[in-house]
Amino acid sequence: MKSRQPVTPLQPAARGEAPERAAPTAAGSYPSVRLRRVRSTRWSRRLVAEHRLTVDDLIWPMFVIEGSNKRVPIASMPGVERLSVDNIVASAEQAVQLGIPAIALFPYTEPKLRSDDAREAFNPENLVCRAARAIKAAGIEIGIVLDVALDPYTSHGHDGLMRGTEIANDETIEALVRQSLVQAEAGADILAPSDMMDGRVGAIRTALETNGYVNTLIMAYAAKYASAFYGPFRDAVGSSMTLASSPEKRDKRSYQMDPANSDEALREVAMDLAEGADLIMVKPGMAYLDIVRRVSETFRVPTFAYQVSGEYAMLQAAANAGWLDGDAVMMESLLAFKRAGAAGILTYFAPRAAAVLNEIRA
Template sequence: MRRPRRNRASEAIRDLAQETTLTKNDFVFPLFLLEGKNKKSEVESMPGIFRLSEDLMLKEVEACLKLGIKGFDIFPVVDESHKDKLATKSYDSEFFYLKSLTKIKKEFPEALVITDVAMDPYSSDGHDGIVEDGKILNDQTLDILGQMVLAQADTGADMIGPSDMMDFRVGYLRNILDEQGFTDTGIMSYTAKYASAFYGPFRDALDSAPKFGDKKTYQMNPANSREALLEAELDFNEGADVLMVKPALAYLDIIQRLKSNFNIPIAAYNVSGEYAMIKAAGSKGWLDADKAMMESLLSMKRAGADIILTYFAKEAAAHLDQHQ
């Protein structure tokens, strides 16, 4: 008679029978970049996560590399004084974000540097596209995203991350990159980015919440899964190198569907709200935060994620070191 418990009888057999394994190579660490020097401020809703100026971020990247974390997704914290309706600072080569990307890549060429491509950090409207009469203009936004991507690629960044959810932007950006000689610059597309309640702490970190309305006309409806396959097919055919699902925990089924249908790497973004929930419950003693962290990350890998963007990256890497 078959007894599944036989393969759980000891730690040794459990380890041998384990189907899914997390490693440091799975992690990308999102970082928040501040303008200026020697600046560090904790994100109140994300304990242990800090906004860092360039000098301190260089030290953070170095420490992470020593820990075994090789990938970094870098987001700019843009002061309101720099914002306008057309996000012009996003492609200004003298702007601190672009200059810092150049510095980081020069100091640590071995690091995988991923950028954020969307108007919202730089937009006075707080939306991912151009706003006109209360509507988000798709095709007109692509021109600004194209200028942004060329400026980012020129810093030496390895991969650009269009998080805007405008239609056709992956193909548009791939063509522009190729035409300008950036054929080696990858695209990690935010393919299935849902209009989620789990982004709140991230928007606090960047002060990038919409000034009016919401993002439901361009981010996906949480009720839909077949639509994610349509988005993925478009991004795949337009030349994306990586397809991302965001958020992760509430969308493990979407990760699995993309993994089953597309033979390129699938990324999962373990977003700020998912991080904050575990941290908050752990601080109250309602659960073991370390165990919940590792279990949730394992669930993303089990669902099919090849890459996990997570604010837990450093803690998870340290945990893996301790339990080898």
């Protein structure tokens, strides 16, 4: 058999090829081999577990709103609320107490602040910048992830600037660079470009280096699919209203990936790594675990997955209806990300899962 060249981060495996794995050893035969032996007790199951979920694997996404001491439930995401900045700070402290290493902040931007040019994204006093500064001022030692995309700030709800019915790639990159620098100045530890514009990671990395933010991480949404699972999130940040107001401009398929494609994801990841991404994300998560597996095995870099709003909502709704055991399916779904190769998971279950994991550890 011909030997294969090792796969490097910028040279994904050829189409259709899977990374080489050791051949399974002979299974033996019953009754000499009883595979149930190691499954017979809790302690033995713990000894041979191949994958483990820990609190260290969790990133908690939160939604920020204007006001003081406000908590506004999100109807399409049972158990999740929009929080004012003071409550975001309190939740960040809660995350630290639970052992969660990082949080991700997303704004609900008032309609009057949305514009075609997304100018609120560059405002140093916008919601996520104020929230990030407030957390840092409180001395809370936790990683802060800020999304780099324009959809919470545009009047049309798209992730980029529009020219007619087209998303203008290069003009959008200029806007994303401005947004990134504002967020880095506010104290973001990780910038997460989720827009899917070509070349944006390289432009952001160059701007960060030039302006002295050499230690700011980039977690690239490298394989972000045009998914139907984003609906509740769009409710949470308010972009569902703006997208619905212009049906002819609603489609994001010209920049988000086609759910039919897998090899294309490897090209996207390779490009983002070449441009300076430190961490890679696949979104959505549960319906795209095959992509998580391919990316993590091919590139051997920290690969994250987002258990998105629709995935959270369907599990939570079924649990609330009594159709599923809520904690059991929560933990099983999160473990599936680890089994697929994810280094970490963005999930709205984070505080609840952390509480369960801490109880198990105790």
